[in-house]
Amino acid sequence: MSRPNPLSPVGRETLQDRVYAELRRSLMNGMFDAGQMLRIQDLAEILQTSTMPVREALGRLVSEQALEALPNRSVRVPVITLEKLDDLARARCLIEGELVRLALRHLTAPDFSELRALTERCDAAFAEHGKDVAHATSELNHSFHFHIYRAARSAVLIPIVESLWLQSGPYIRVAAQVHDAEIDISATHHHWGLIAALERRDTVAAVRALTDDITRSFNLIRRRLDAPETTNTRTAKYG
Amino acid sequence: MSRPNPLSPVGRETLQDRVYAELRRSLMNGMFDAGQMLRIQDLAEILQTSTMPVREALGRLVSEQALEALPNRSVRVPVITLEKLDDLARARCLIEGELVRLALRHLTAPDFSELRALTERCDAAFAEHGKDVAHATSELNHSFHFHIYRAARSAVLIPIVESLWLQSGPYIRVAAQVHDAEIDISATHHHWGLIAALERRDTVAAVRALTDDITRSFNLIRRRLDAPETTNTRTAKYG
DNA sequence: ATAGGTGATGTTTGATCAAACTTTACAAGC
DNA sequence: GCTTGTAAAGTTTGATCAAACATCACCTAT
Numbered sequence: 238m239s240r241p242n243p244l245s246p247v248g249r250e251t252l253q254d255r256v257y258a259e260l261r262r263s264l265m266n267g268m269f270d271a272g273q274m275l276r277i278q279d280l281a282e283i284l285q286t287s288t289m290p291v292r293e294a295l296g297r298l299v300s301e302q303a304l305e306a307l308p309n310r311s312v313r314v315p316v317i318t319l320e321k322l323d324d325l326a327r328a329r330c331l332i333e334g335e336l337v338r339l340a341l342r343h344l345t346a347p348d349f350s351e352l353r354a355l356t357e358r359c360d361a362a363f364a365e366h367g368k369d370v371a372h373a374t375s376e377l378n379h380s381f382h383f384h385i386y387r388a389a390r391s392a393v394l395i396p397i398v399e400s401l402w403l404q405s406g407p408y409i410r411v412a413a414q415v416h417d418a419e420i421d422i423s424a425t426h427h428h429w430g431l432i433a434a435l436e437r438r439d440t441v442a443a444v445r446a447l448t449d450d451i452t453r454s455f456n457l458i459r460r461r462l463d464a465p466e467t468t469n470t471r472t473a474k475y476g
Numbered sequence: 477m478s479r480p481n482p483l484s485p486v487g488r489e490t491l492q493d494r495v496y497a498e499l500r501r502s503l504m505n506g507m508f509d510a511g512q513m514l515r516i517q518d519l520a521e522i523l524q525t526s527t528m529p530v531r532e533a534l535g536r537l538v539s540e541q542a543l544e545a546l547p548n549r550s551v552r553v554p555v556i557t558l559e560k561l562d563d564l565a566r567a568r569c570l571i572e573g574e575l576v577r578l579a580l581r582h583l584t585a586p587d588f589s590e591l592r593a594l595t596e597r598c599d600a601a602f603a604e605h606g607k608d609v610a611h612a613t614s615e616l617n618h619s620f621h622f623h624i625y626r627a628a629r630s631a632v633l634i635p636i637v638e639s640l641w642l643q644s645g646p647y648i649r650v651a652a653q654v655h656d657a658e659i660d661i662s663a664t665h666h667h668w669g670l671i672a673a674l675e676r677r678d679t680v681a682a683v684r685a686l687t688d689d690i691t692r693s694f695n696l697i698r699r700r701l702d703a704p705e706t707t708n709t710r711t712a713k714y715g
Numbered sequence: 716a717t718a719g720g721t722g723a724t725g726t727t728t729g730a731t732c733a734a735a736c737t738t739t740a741c742a743a744g745c
Numbered sequence: 746g747c748t749t750g751t752a753a754a755g756t757t758t759g760a761t762c763a764a765a766c767a768t769c770a771c772c773t774a775t
Contacts, residue, residue: 249547249766251728277757287730292757296532300539302635308488309737310757324632331574335566393563393643396541397636404632488736490758515726526760531727548767549727 256284257294264303264314264403266372267410272316275304303403317408319462325405326455330448332398333382337431337447338440339389348388349436355381356428363424371414374424375406381428385435405455412457427453495523496533503542503553503642505611506649511555514543542642556647558701564644565694569687571637572621576670576686577679578628587627588675594620595667602663610653613663614645620667624674644694651696666692 250258260280263269275295281288295312298304305315359377362370379402386398427450434442489497499519502508514534520527534551537543544554598616601609618641625637666689673681 289729293532293535296535297539300536321631324630328630328632331570335570391563391567392560393567393640528759
């Protein structure tokens with residue numbers, strides 16, 4: 238076995254894993270309304286499986302605080318309150334700030350290239366202004382942040398941040414969708430500032446840029462919560 | 477409904493919840509060895525249920541990082557490494573420190589009485605030096621810390637800390653069991669210091685006392701990991 | 716004697732079903 | 746008209762079973 242092996246390990250994901258990934262993706266993309274009930278059988282029918290993988294995936298998402306288990310034994314998408322929103326924002330600033338601090342000493346030149354490329358693609362997506370900007374930029378935004386976080390090499394903090402994104406992600410997405418380019422222009426501003434601060438190893442400035450970025454996106458939701466009558470009322474049950 | 481209702485809501489926990497609670501308790505008390513495999517059918521037999529509640533409870537614990545899912549599709553108690561231990565300690569100091577900061581402005585006189593009572597009972601347990609000191613003090617320690625954390629009123633951070641305790645708890649317990657009174661004497665020292673700092677609203681001193689407390693307990697495990705040949709070899713599969 | 720294959724054993728995953736529980740709708744009584 | 750009780754529909758929970766998968770022991774061939 239001296240020469241490099243051309244075969245990569247074949248993924249052996251279980252059916253439950255696929256259901257979990259699909260539900261998670263839909264949640265992140267804001268496909269479900271806040272407060273919406275999720276029925277096992279409905280989801281199983283849509284996903285074309287039996288109820289078993291669905292109920293285990295739902296249980297997993299409840300454990301991660303991504304879904305809410307009511308005393309009635311039904312599961313729903315949590316409804317966000319202003320207090321919980323502030324709570325989430327504070328937690329994200331605290332933990333993701335620490336991750337940036339930890340990542341700083343591990344980031345090297347190729348990382349910065351990658352981060353710049355991601356941010357450029359984000360800018361391009363905004364400029365293009367296609368129909369599905371929010372979806373594209375949201376994935377790019379996720380890649381950008383977690384590329385930094387992975388550099389921190391903290392097996393403990395990463396799952397926590399994933400859970401926090403899962404809790405706040407849906408609302409941020411929906412909020413970002415309805416806002417126009419007015420704010421989008423400044424969307425990548427903090428990303429560029431963060432990259433610059435990281436490159437000159439300026440911890441304080443880097444954490445500052447990150448927390449500003451997080452705060453900015455949460456302010457989008459806060460506006461939506463203050464004006465709830467403009468809530469997008471979806472007729473279809475499952476997006 | 478003007479007068480206070482004497483009836484408290486009757487608990488309607490599902491079978492899965494009870495299995496989960498029991499497994500969680502056993503884990504926290506160090507009943508399982510690190511690296512030990514957990515077989516669904518074995519557990520179901522011991523707990524006198526079918527396999528269904530057990531497998532869902534296991535999935536939940538895996539989601540919370542309390543157990544580890546191997547690629548072989550078997551579940552085991554994670555083996556702790558020195559890196560992960562430091563990672564955990566850092567995460568706990570970061571998040572529990574923030575919780576202390578948040579709790580400070582909410583804590584009142586009755587809280588301090590309660591905290592003092594818990595610490596006194598802890599001291600008494602150490603002085604008594606009965607056979608099962610570790611078990612008793614571990615529960616008192618948990619109550620002490622989470623009484624403070626609950627005062628922070630952060631619905632987001634509390635589940636995170638519970639997960640962190642679940643990840644580090646088992647090893648701390650086992651490490652504490654084998655150490656003699658030498659260290660136990662100083663066990664509640666930081667608790668008293670923390671109470672004093674909280675009462676005079678000294679944020680910096682309070683966080684310092686807490687992080688010292690956490691660091692101290694993790695140093696117990698570190699010693700064990702440095703001298704692995706003294707590992708307590710358990711013959712029985714399930715304690 | 717050892718490497719590799721073959722079968723047996725044991726475990727988890729997914730499907731199906733029955734029972735417990737919730738909710739809804741509707742009718743009877745005040 | 747409003748409440749209360751009851752039946753019916755719908756949903757989740759728990760048990761059982763079959764199939765996929767992993768592991769182990771043993772046996773053969775080199």
